[in-house]
Amino acid sequence: MTDSTVSPSGMSVLLGFDPLDPGFRADPYPHYARLRAEQPVFRSPLGFWLFTRHRECALVLRDPRFGYPDPDAVSGDDLIAAGFAGQRNFFIFMNPPDHTRLRGIVRAWLSPRVIHGLRPYVREAAERLLDQVLAREEFDLIGSFAHALPFGVVCELLDIPEDDRPQVMKWAQDYLGGVGPVIEVTPERHRQRDRALAAFTRYFRSLSERRRAPATDLLTHLTRAMVDGRMSEDELLGTCILLFVAGHGTTTNLIGNSVLALLRHPDQLARFLAEPDLEGTxxxxxxxxxxxxxxxxxxxxxxxxxxxxHVVRAGEQVLAVRGAANRDPEVHADPDRLDLARTDNRHLTFGGGIHVCLGAALGRMQARVALRAVFERAPNLALARQDLRYKKSLLVRGLEELHVRTGVKGPKTGTRTRPVT
Structure with a gap:
């Protein structure tokens, strides 16, 4: 495979902004605003489209005339689509009827009842993680909490043995490092991704073989669907890998970004703590x-x-910049202001249409539990460093690290303020 790394100046021409610019990584929203005002429907010299207004992004996400390409038709040199290699059996990148069939199998298990039943586990897991870090004067909230919490939850869903989890985490990191239209995708990262995919496949095949006896976990549910002929083994393995690697990354970023936003807006943090009824909005x-x-x-x-x-022709690729659409003043009043009481909120963060994020409710629940636990246990939490490093990815926005000070001197830990519910 050729090296698909693109220079900063080249990326600026291709995308309308330079995602390697430190200013963009720190705060992409002024760049989005400029593009949204000047070229909301931007056609790259490579032939793909980039949309930054809410109306076009919503169309792409909700209209069935937009979908995913045949993986066999994607060129290895394709800057955008080639980043999704190795995801052939991920149902989120399929079109109907296969997408509908496989999504329905997962949705049947991931019900509101199951998610509600997980809440006490998530709360207790959050408390245990905080017990480990709040004795320190400073810690990395991403590595010690925001990643560890949803990682543990997805392991619980799939009933992955405790002893296997460190190795499985390493595979997930290797895999995610080489997928998606990341800014720096080298051949070695592609090879690392492919090795992790092969290891995941062997692991989940072995685990599935042991799940044919009756049980209640998600992997057993998928195995029964395979035995019943509702999905193939390749589809089962692809779904397991998808649920694992996608099941914690977005929630990690949500928790990290949310903690940072609240620390930067102490008035809103005070409202969050004082008005529990605002938790949903x-x-x-x-x-x-x-x-x-x-x-x-x-x-x-x-x-x-x-x-x-404009006309988007059949076969042409589109990047819908949901991060820009979420700040579109045509839809959201005063869009650059954080307002936890905002009610008319039409964000596109979880997508829309038939591909709306299946794990949205689970992610929301984990974020609610995590934020409440963090700020109840550490009301004096503060940023320890101002130089923040973000992941180098076009698709996701998340911090590599978030070092915080607890306000605690010495060995005393934060006190649990309420029982697990």
């Missing part, structure tokens, strides 16, 4: 304000005319 606003994922990739399945006269 608060999570929606945090999802809008600094979303954990910023772009979605689609391809036009047929010619699609736009309101402004």
């Amino acid at each position: 608060a999570i929606e606003e945090l999802l809008r304000y600094d979303a954990p994922t910023h772009m979605s990739f689609r391809v036009a399945l047929e010619d699609v005319p736009l309101d402004d006269g």
Whole structure:
């Protein structure tokens, strides 16, 4: 495979902004605002489209005329689509009827009842993690909490043995390092991704063989669907890998971005702590304000005319910049202001249409539990460093690290303020 790394100047020409610019990594929203005002429907010299207004992004996400390409038709040199290699059996990148069939199997298990039943486990897991870090004067909230919490939850869903989890985490990190239209995708990262994919496949095949006896975990549910002929073994393995690698990354970024936003807006943090009834709208606003994922990739399945006269031709690729759409002043009043009481919130963070995020409710629940636990246990939490490093990815927006000070001197830990519920 050729080296698909693109220079900063080249990326600026291709995308309308330079994602390697430190200013963009720190705060992409002024760049999005400029592009949204000047070229909301931007056609790259490479032939793909980039949308930054809410109306076009919503169309791409909700209209069935947009979907995903045939993986066999994607060129290895394709800057956008080639980043999704190795995801052939991930149902989120399929079109109907296969997408509908496989999504339905997972949705049947991931019910509101199951998610509600997980809440006490998530709360207790959050408390245990905080017990480990709040004795320190400073710690990395991403590595010690925001990643560890949803990782543990997805392991619980799939009933992955405790002893296997460190190795499985390493595979997940290797895999995620080489997928999606990341800014620096080298051949070695592609090879690392492929090795992790092969290891995941062997692991979940072995685990599935041991799950044919009756049990209640998600992997057993998928195994029964395979035995019943509702999905193939390749589809089962692809779904397991998808649920594992996608099941914690977005929530990690959501928790990290939300903690940072609240620390930077102490007035809103005070409201969050003082007004528990705001919790629902608060999570929606945090999802809008600094979303954990910023772009979605689609391809036009047929010619699609736009309101402004442009036509996206069948086969052309589109990047819908949801992070920009979430700050569109045509939809959100005063969009650059964090307002936890905002009610008319039409963010696109979880997508829309038939591909709306299946794990949205689970992610919301984990974020609500995590934020409440963090700020109740550590009300004096503060940023320890101002130089923040973000992941180098076009699709996601998340911190590599978030070092915080607890306000605690010596060995005393934060006190649990309420029982697990």
